[in-house]
């Protein structure tokens with residue numbers, strides 16, 4: 594039987610820090626509100642593109658695995674943030690790494706993209722389609738955040754991390770995945786302004802309006818992640834006390850605490866990064882995993898649970914059996930260029946390019962193309 598062992602891991606966190614106090618310089622919000630409602634104190638704003646963040650994270654994961662880029666068969670770029678849509682982002686990582694033999698896929702299930710990518714790559718390795726894969730979770734949300742909307746602007750951050758998977762005879766890696774989508778809730782989280790549906794409207798990229806029903810998402814997220822975790826444990830014949838570490842999606846500390854409670858795992862066995870990085874969507878689970886490894890919290894042979902949810906509303910919970918190695922085989926020389934601006938300066942620059950009231954999008958509810966076409970002709 595072939596398994597897909599996780600043999601390499603690496604993160605690339607942008608160094609510029611945006612604090613809650615920075616946010617209150619231009620939003621009607623406060624450190625007290627943000628930290629008490631979400632557990633977040635700061636988040637990162639990237640000064641480079643998403644492909645660059647991903648490439649550095651992937652090169653660190655490759656060095657950690659002791660694998661050459663030319664041995665990579667598959668790159669999955671998991672996330673919503675693309676530097677461009679065509680060509681795809683995974684191909685940008687591929688060329689920067691020199692992974693000349695790889696197939697390259699962009700995979701978007703919003704915040705669950707890394708976990709879905711991990712499941713996809715594992716299945717492809719286990720069925721013999723590929724042997725060596727890189728799976729990336731990355732987001733560059735600062736570029737399309739609606740910085741005038743305090744309901745969402747305080748919640749998100751940028752970041753990236755990657756893992757390397759290799760075919761192995763040892764029973765390790767992702768052993769079970771429950772994937773699903775609560776599609777009836779898809780309207781609770783929509784970023785208006787992206788996509789073909791807006792083609793006939795005068796919409797500048799990066800000008801977005803977020804439809805975001807935080808309380809509805811909160812309830813659906815807790816239910817979906819808890820249920821998926823229960824089912825994946827049952828599927829694997831395990832109980833909560835056999836889980837060594839939960840590495841959950843980091844959208845809100847209160848959501849994490851609720852999921853841990855339902856799962857029956859105490860918080861000292863849950864990885865939490867939300868106070869430092871906010872919600873990095875697809876990057877939260879791999880960044881938390883890398884930090885747990887670097888802190889010595891993942892022991893050889895550990896059993897990990899990875900619940901996540903995101904726009905769609907996609908959800909999942911993965912059961913991962915770690916291998917024997919918890920330290921890197923090598924390090925990568927790749928690093929980010931030096932910072933030239935503070936996080937607040939970068940955000941203020943993005944804000945200065947945005948329509949402060951989302952006027953071009955107001956009232957535009959994801960029309961069909963036919964409706965857009967009729968509107969454009971009428972106007």
Ligand code: UT7
Nearest residue numbers: 621622623626630704743744747807808810811844845903
């Ligand atoms: O990864 C997927 C995306 N993540 C999520 O979907 C997160 C899920 N939801 C949540 O984490 C929480 O629902 C939030 C953190 C978004 C909101 O927390 P809440 O406890 O559900 O607050 P609320 O939406 O009930 O808002 C309470 C009050 C409102 O004022 P009123 O109507 O009571 O006067 C909001 O207008 O807080 C106000 N508010 C704010 N106040 C200060 C909303 N955002 C802010 C803010 N600063 N940033």
